[in-house]
Amino acid sequence: MTAAIVADDVSRTYQLDGVSVPALRGVSLTVEPGDYVAIVGTSGSGKSTLMHLLGGLDRPTGGTLLIGGRDVSTLSPNEMAELRNTTIGFVFQSFHLLARTTAQDNVGLPLVYRGIGRRERRERAAAMLERVGLAHRITHRPNQMSGGEQQRVAIARALVTGPSVLLADEPTGNLDSATGQSVLALLESLVDDGVAVVLVTHDRDVAARARRQIVMKDGLISATR
């Protein structure tokens, strides 16, 4: 089986008002299918930048990055969009659900960009909501749901396309600990299904549950556990 993500000496430098600001300075990392990786580090350590690169939201300025076996430096913006749609699932700290949109249609959103019709989208979204334990919230809107429920909707949205990698950026950051635990349990159940889960966190307890921990500092991997 090929690795889901391979990063080899990846760097990312931002140009801010003509000044080069290095955010990543050569990171190498492999994420296998079914991996469970926690990226930890203080803010400004480059973990968010790494996350964006691994998710195909951004491109490295140096090194090679393979996502799903494809070198992102050779991909057009449209191919990058397709890659994000098919290979990656994102879960954000602040959920990023569309307001005024039902849980079902929020979950079905990625399928819109696959040209899948509304009926099939709703069927698949309903099935995915059932899987995350929200069968009773299908027609609810984000403002009618608790934070934990909203994050489950976001996870269902990330999973509806059947991605090989799920990237979660502080998935429990806005949740109380009990709710956070159940969200983590949900993510961990995916690992058993063969989905690679990469989560960014600065919560040590959360990080400790992962199989591997990558500690970021000043744009470099300072330790792996």
Place this chain on the structure above:
Amino acid sequence: MRLAEAWRVALDALRANRLRSMLTMLGVIIGVAAVVALVAIGTGTKQQIENQVEGLGSNLLLVVPGRIQAGSAPTSSPLTLDDIDAINRVVGDRSRVAVTIASGETVRAGSRTGFASMQGVLETTPTVFVRRLDRGAYLTRTDVSTGRRVAVLGAGLARTLFADRDPIGRQVTIGGVRFRVIGVFEPLGQSLGVDRDGEVHVPVTAAQRLLGTERIDGIAIRAPDRERIGELSTAVVAALTERHPDTDFSAVTQEQILGVLGDILGVLTGVLAAIAGISLLVGGVGVSNIMLVSVRERTKEIGLRKAVGARPRDIGVQFLLEAVLLTTTGGILGMLLGGGTALLVDRFTPVPAALTWWSMALAFGVSAAVGIIFGVVPAQRAGRLDPVVALRTE
């Protein structure tokens, strides 16, 4: 992304900001309504004038001394009744030739006074032009040849002078000379800005005696068919030029008059529509403005959509459709408003208005185009947003 889905998203976005969407649309609505209503009024006026010119009669040829062109001085007419005999020979049918000598005169009946356009005419007038009598009879050939002082009153003049009494057989004085009323015309209304119900027709001979002149002002000929108008026009002008070598004569047909009037009104309508079009343009700028606000407000949404696989084009199309939806909805509402205004104007004011499909189609097409043109920049901006930056935006 399927287009149907994109429409749905655009519609949702507009519904979410109903008041803002309505206000933005208002600019387009007003612009389109103004174009439709003004073009309708221009077209209606043109049709009315065409109807009036055509209502004079068919295949008419009008012959007047002088040149018909801008800036030429009015020519005093050298034409007399003797010329008519020559024209009759050219035409070959005296019932197709009418003449006129016109003068504004005060007309009295008892204590009532009216001001009328006195027309000295031949008995052929009703066969050359379309003039129908309401009561009595028209002038006869004998009336003309003997210069009998008889008069046929326009409907308006008859009402002014006699109110509800029957004017037939009664006396009127025209320019101080007594005439007997023998007929009254059917009402005609205004024509080319002239109140034709204020006319009084008298034998041309009687009019000439009253005015102390031998001249006649103009000749009208009704050609047997459309094809022969040109030929007849040349022959008549040639015959008149032979008799009056020092004078130019001009012959114009109804079609030529219609052509000139139509051109003038067409230009006027175009200018009005263009002015109205400017307000449509301003409306378009409003759409552009609000779309930029919308893109900014929904930066996070754009970032998320990109994260889950939206291509730049998908985002661009979504915002472009939103702009187009705004302007086309505004366009439809504007068409209804403009059409309704035109119908009300036509119904309740003397100004005529006629709705035309092309003006509606044009206004709608322009509003859709305005949406595309003014939506492109915001849509491109949305499409090009960096997803990382967009997601971070608060």
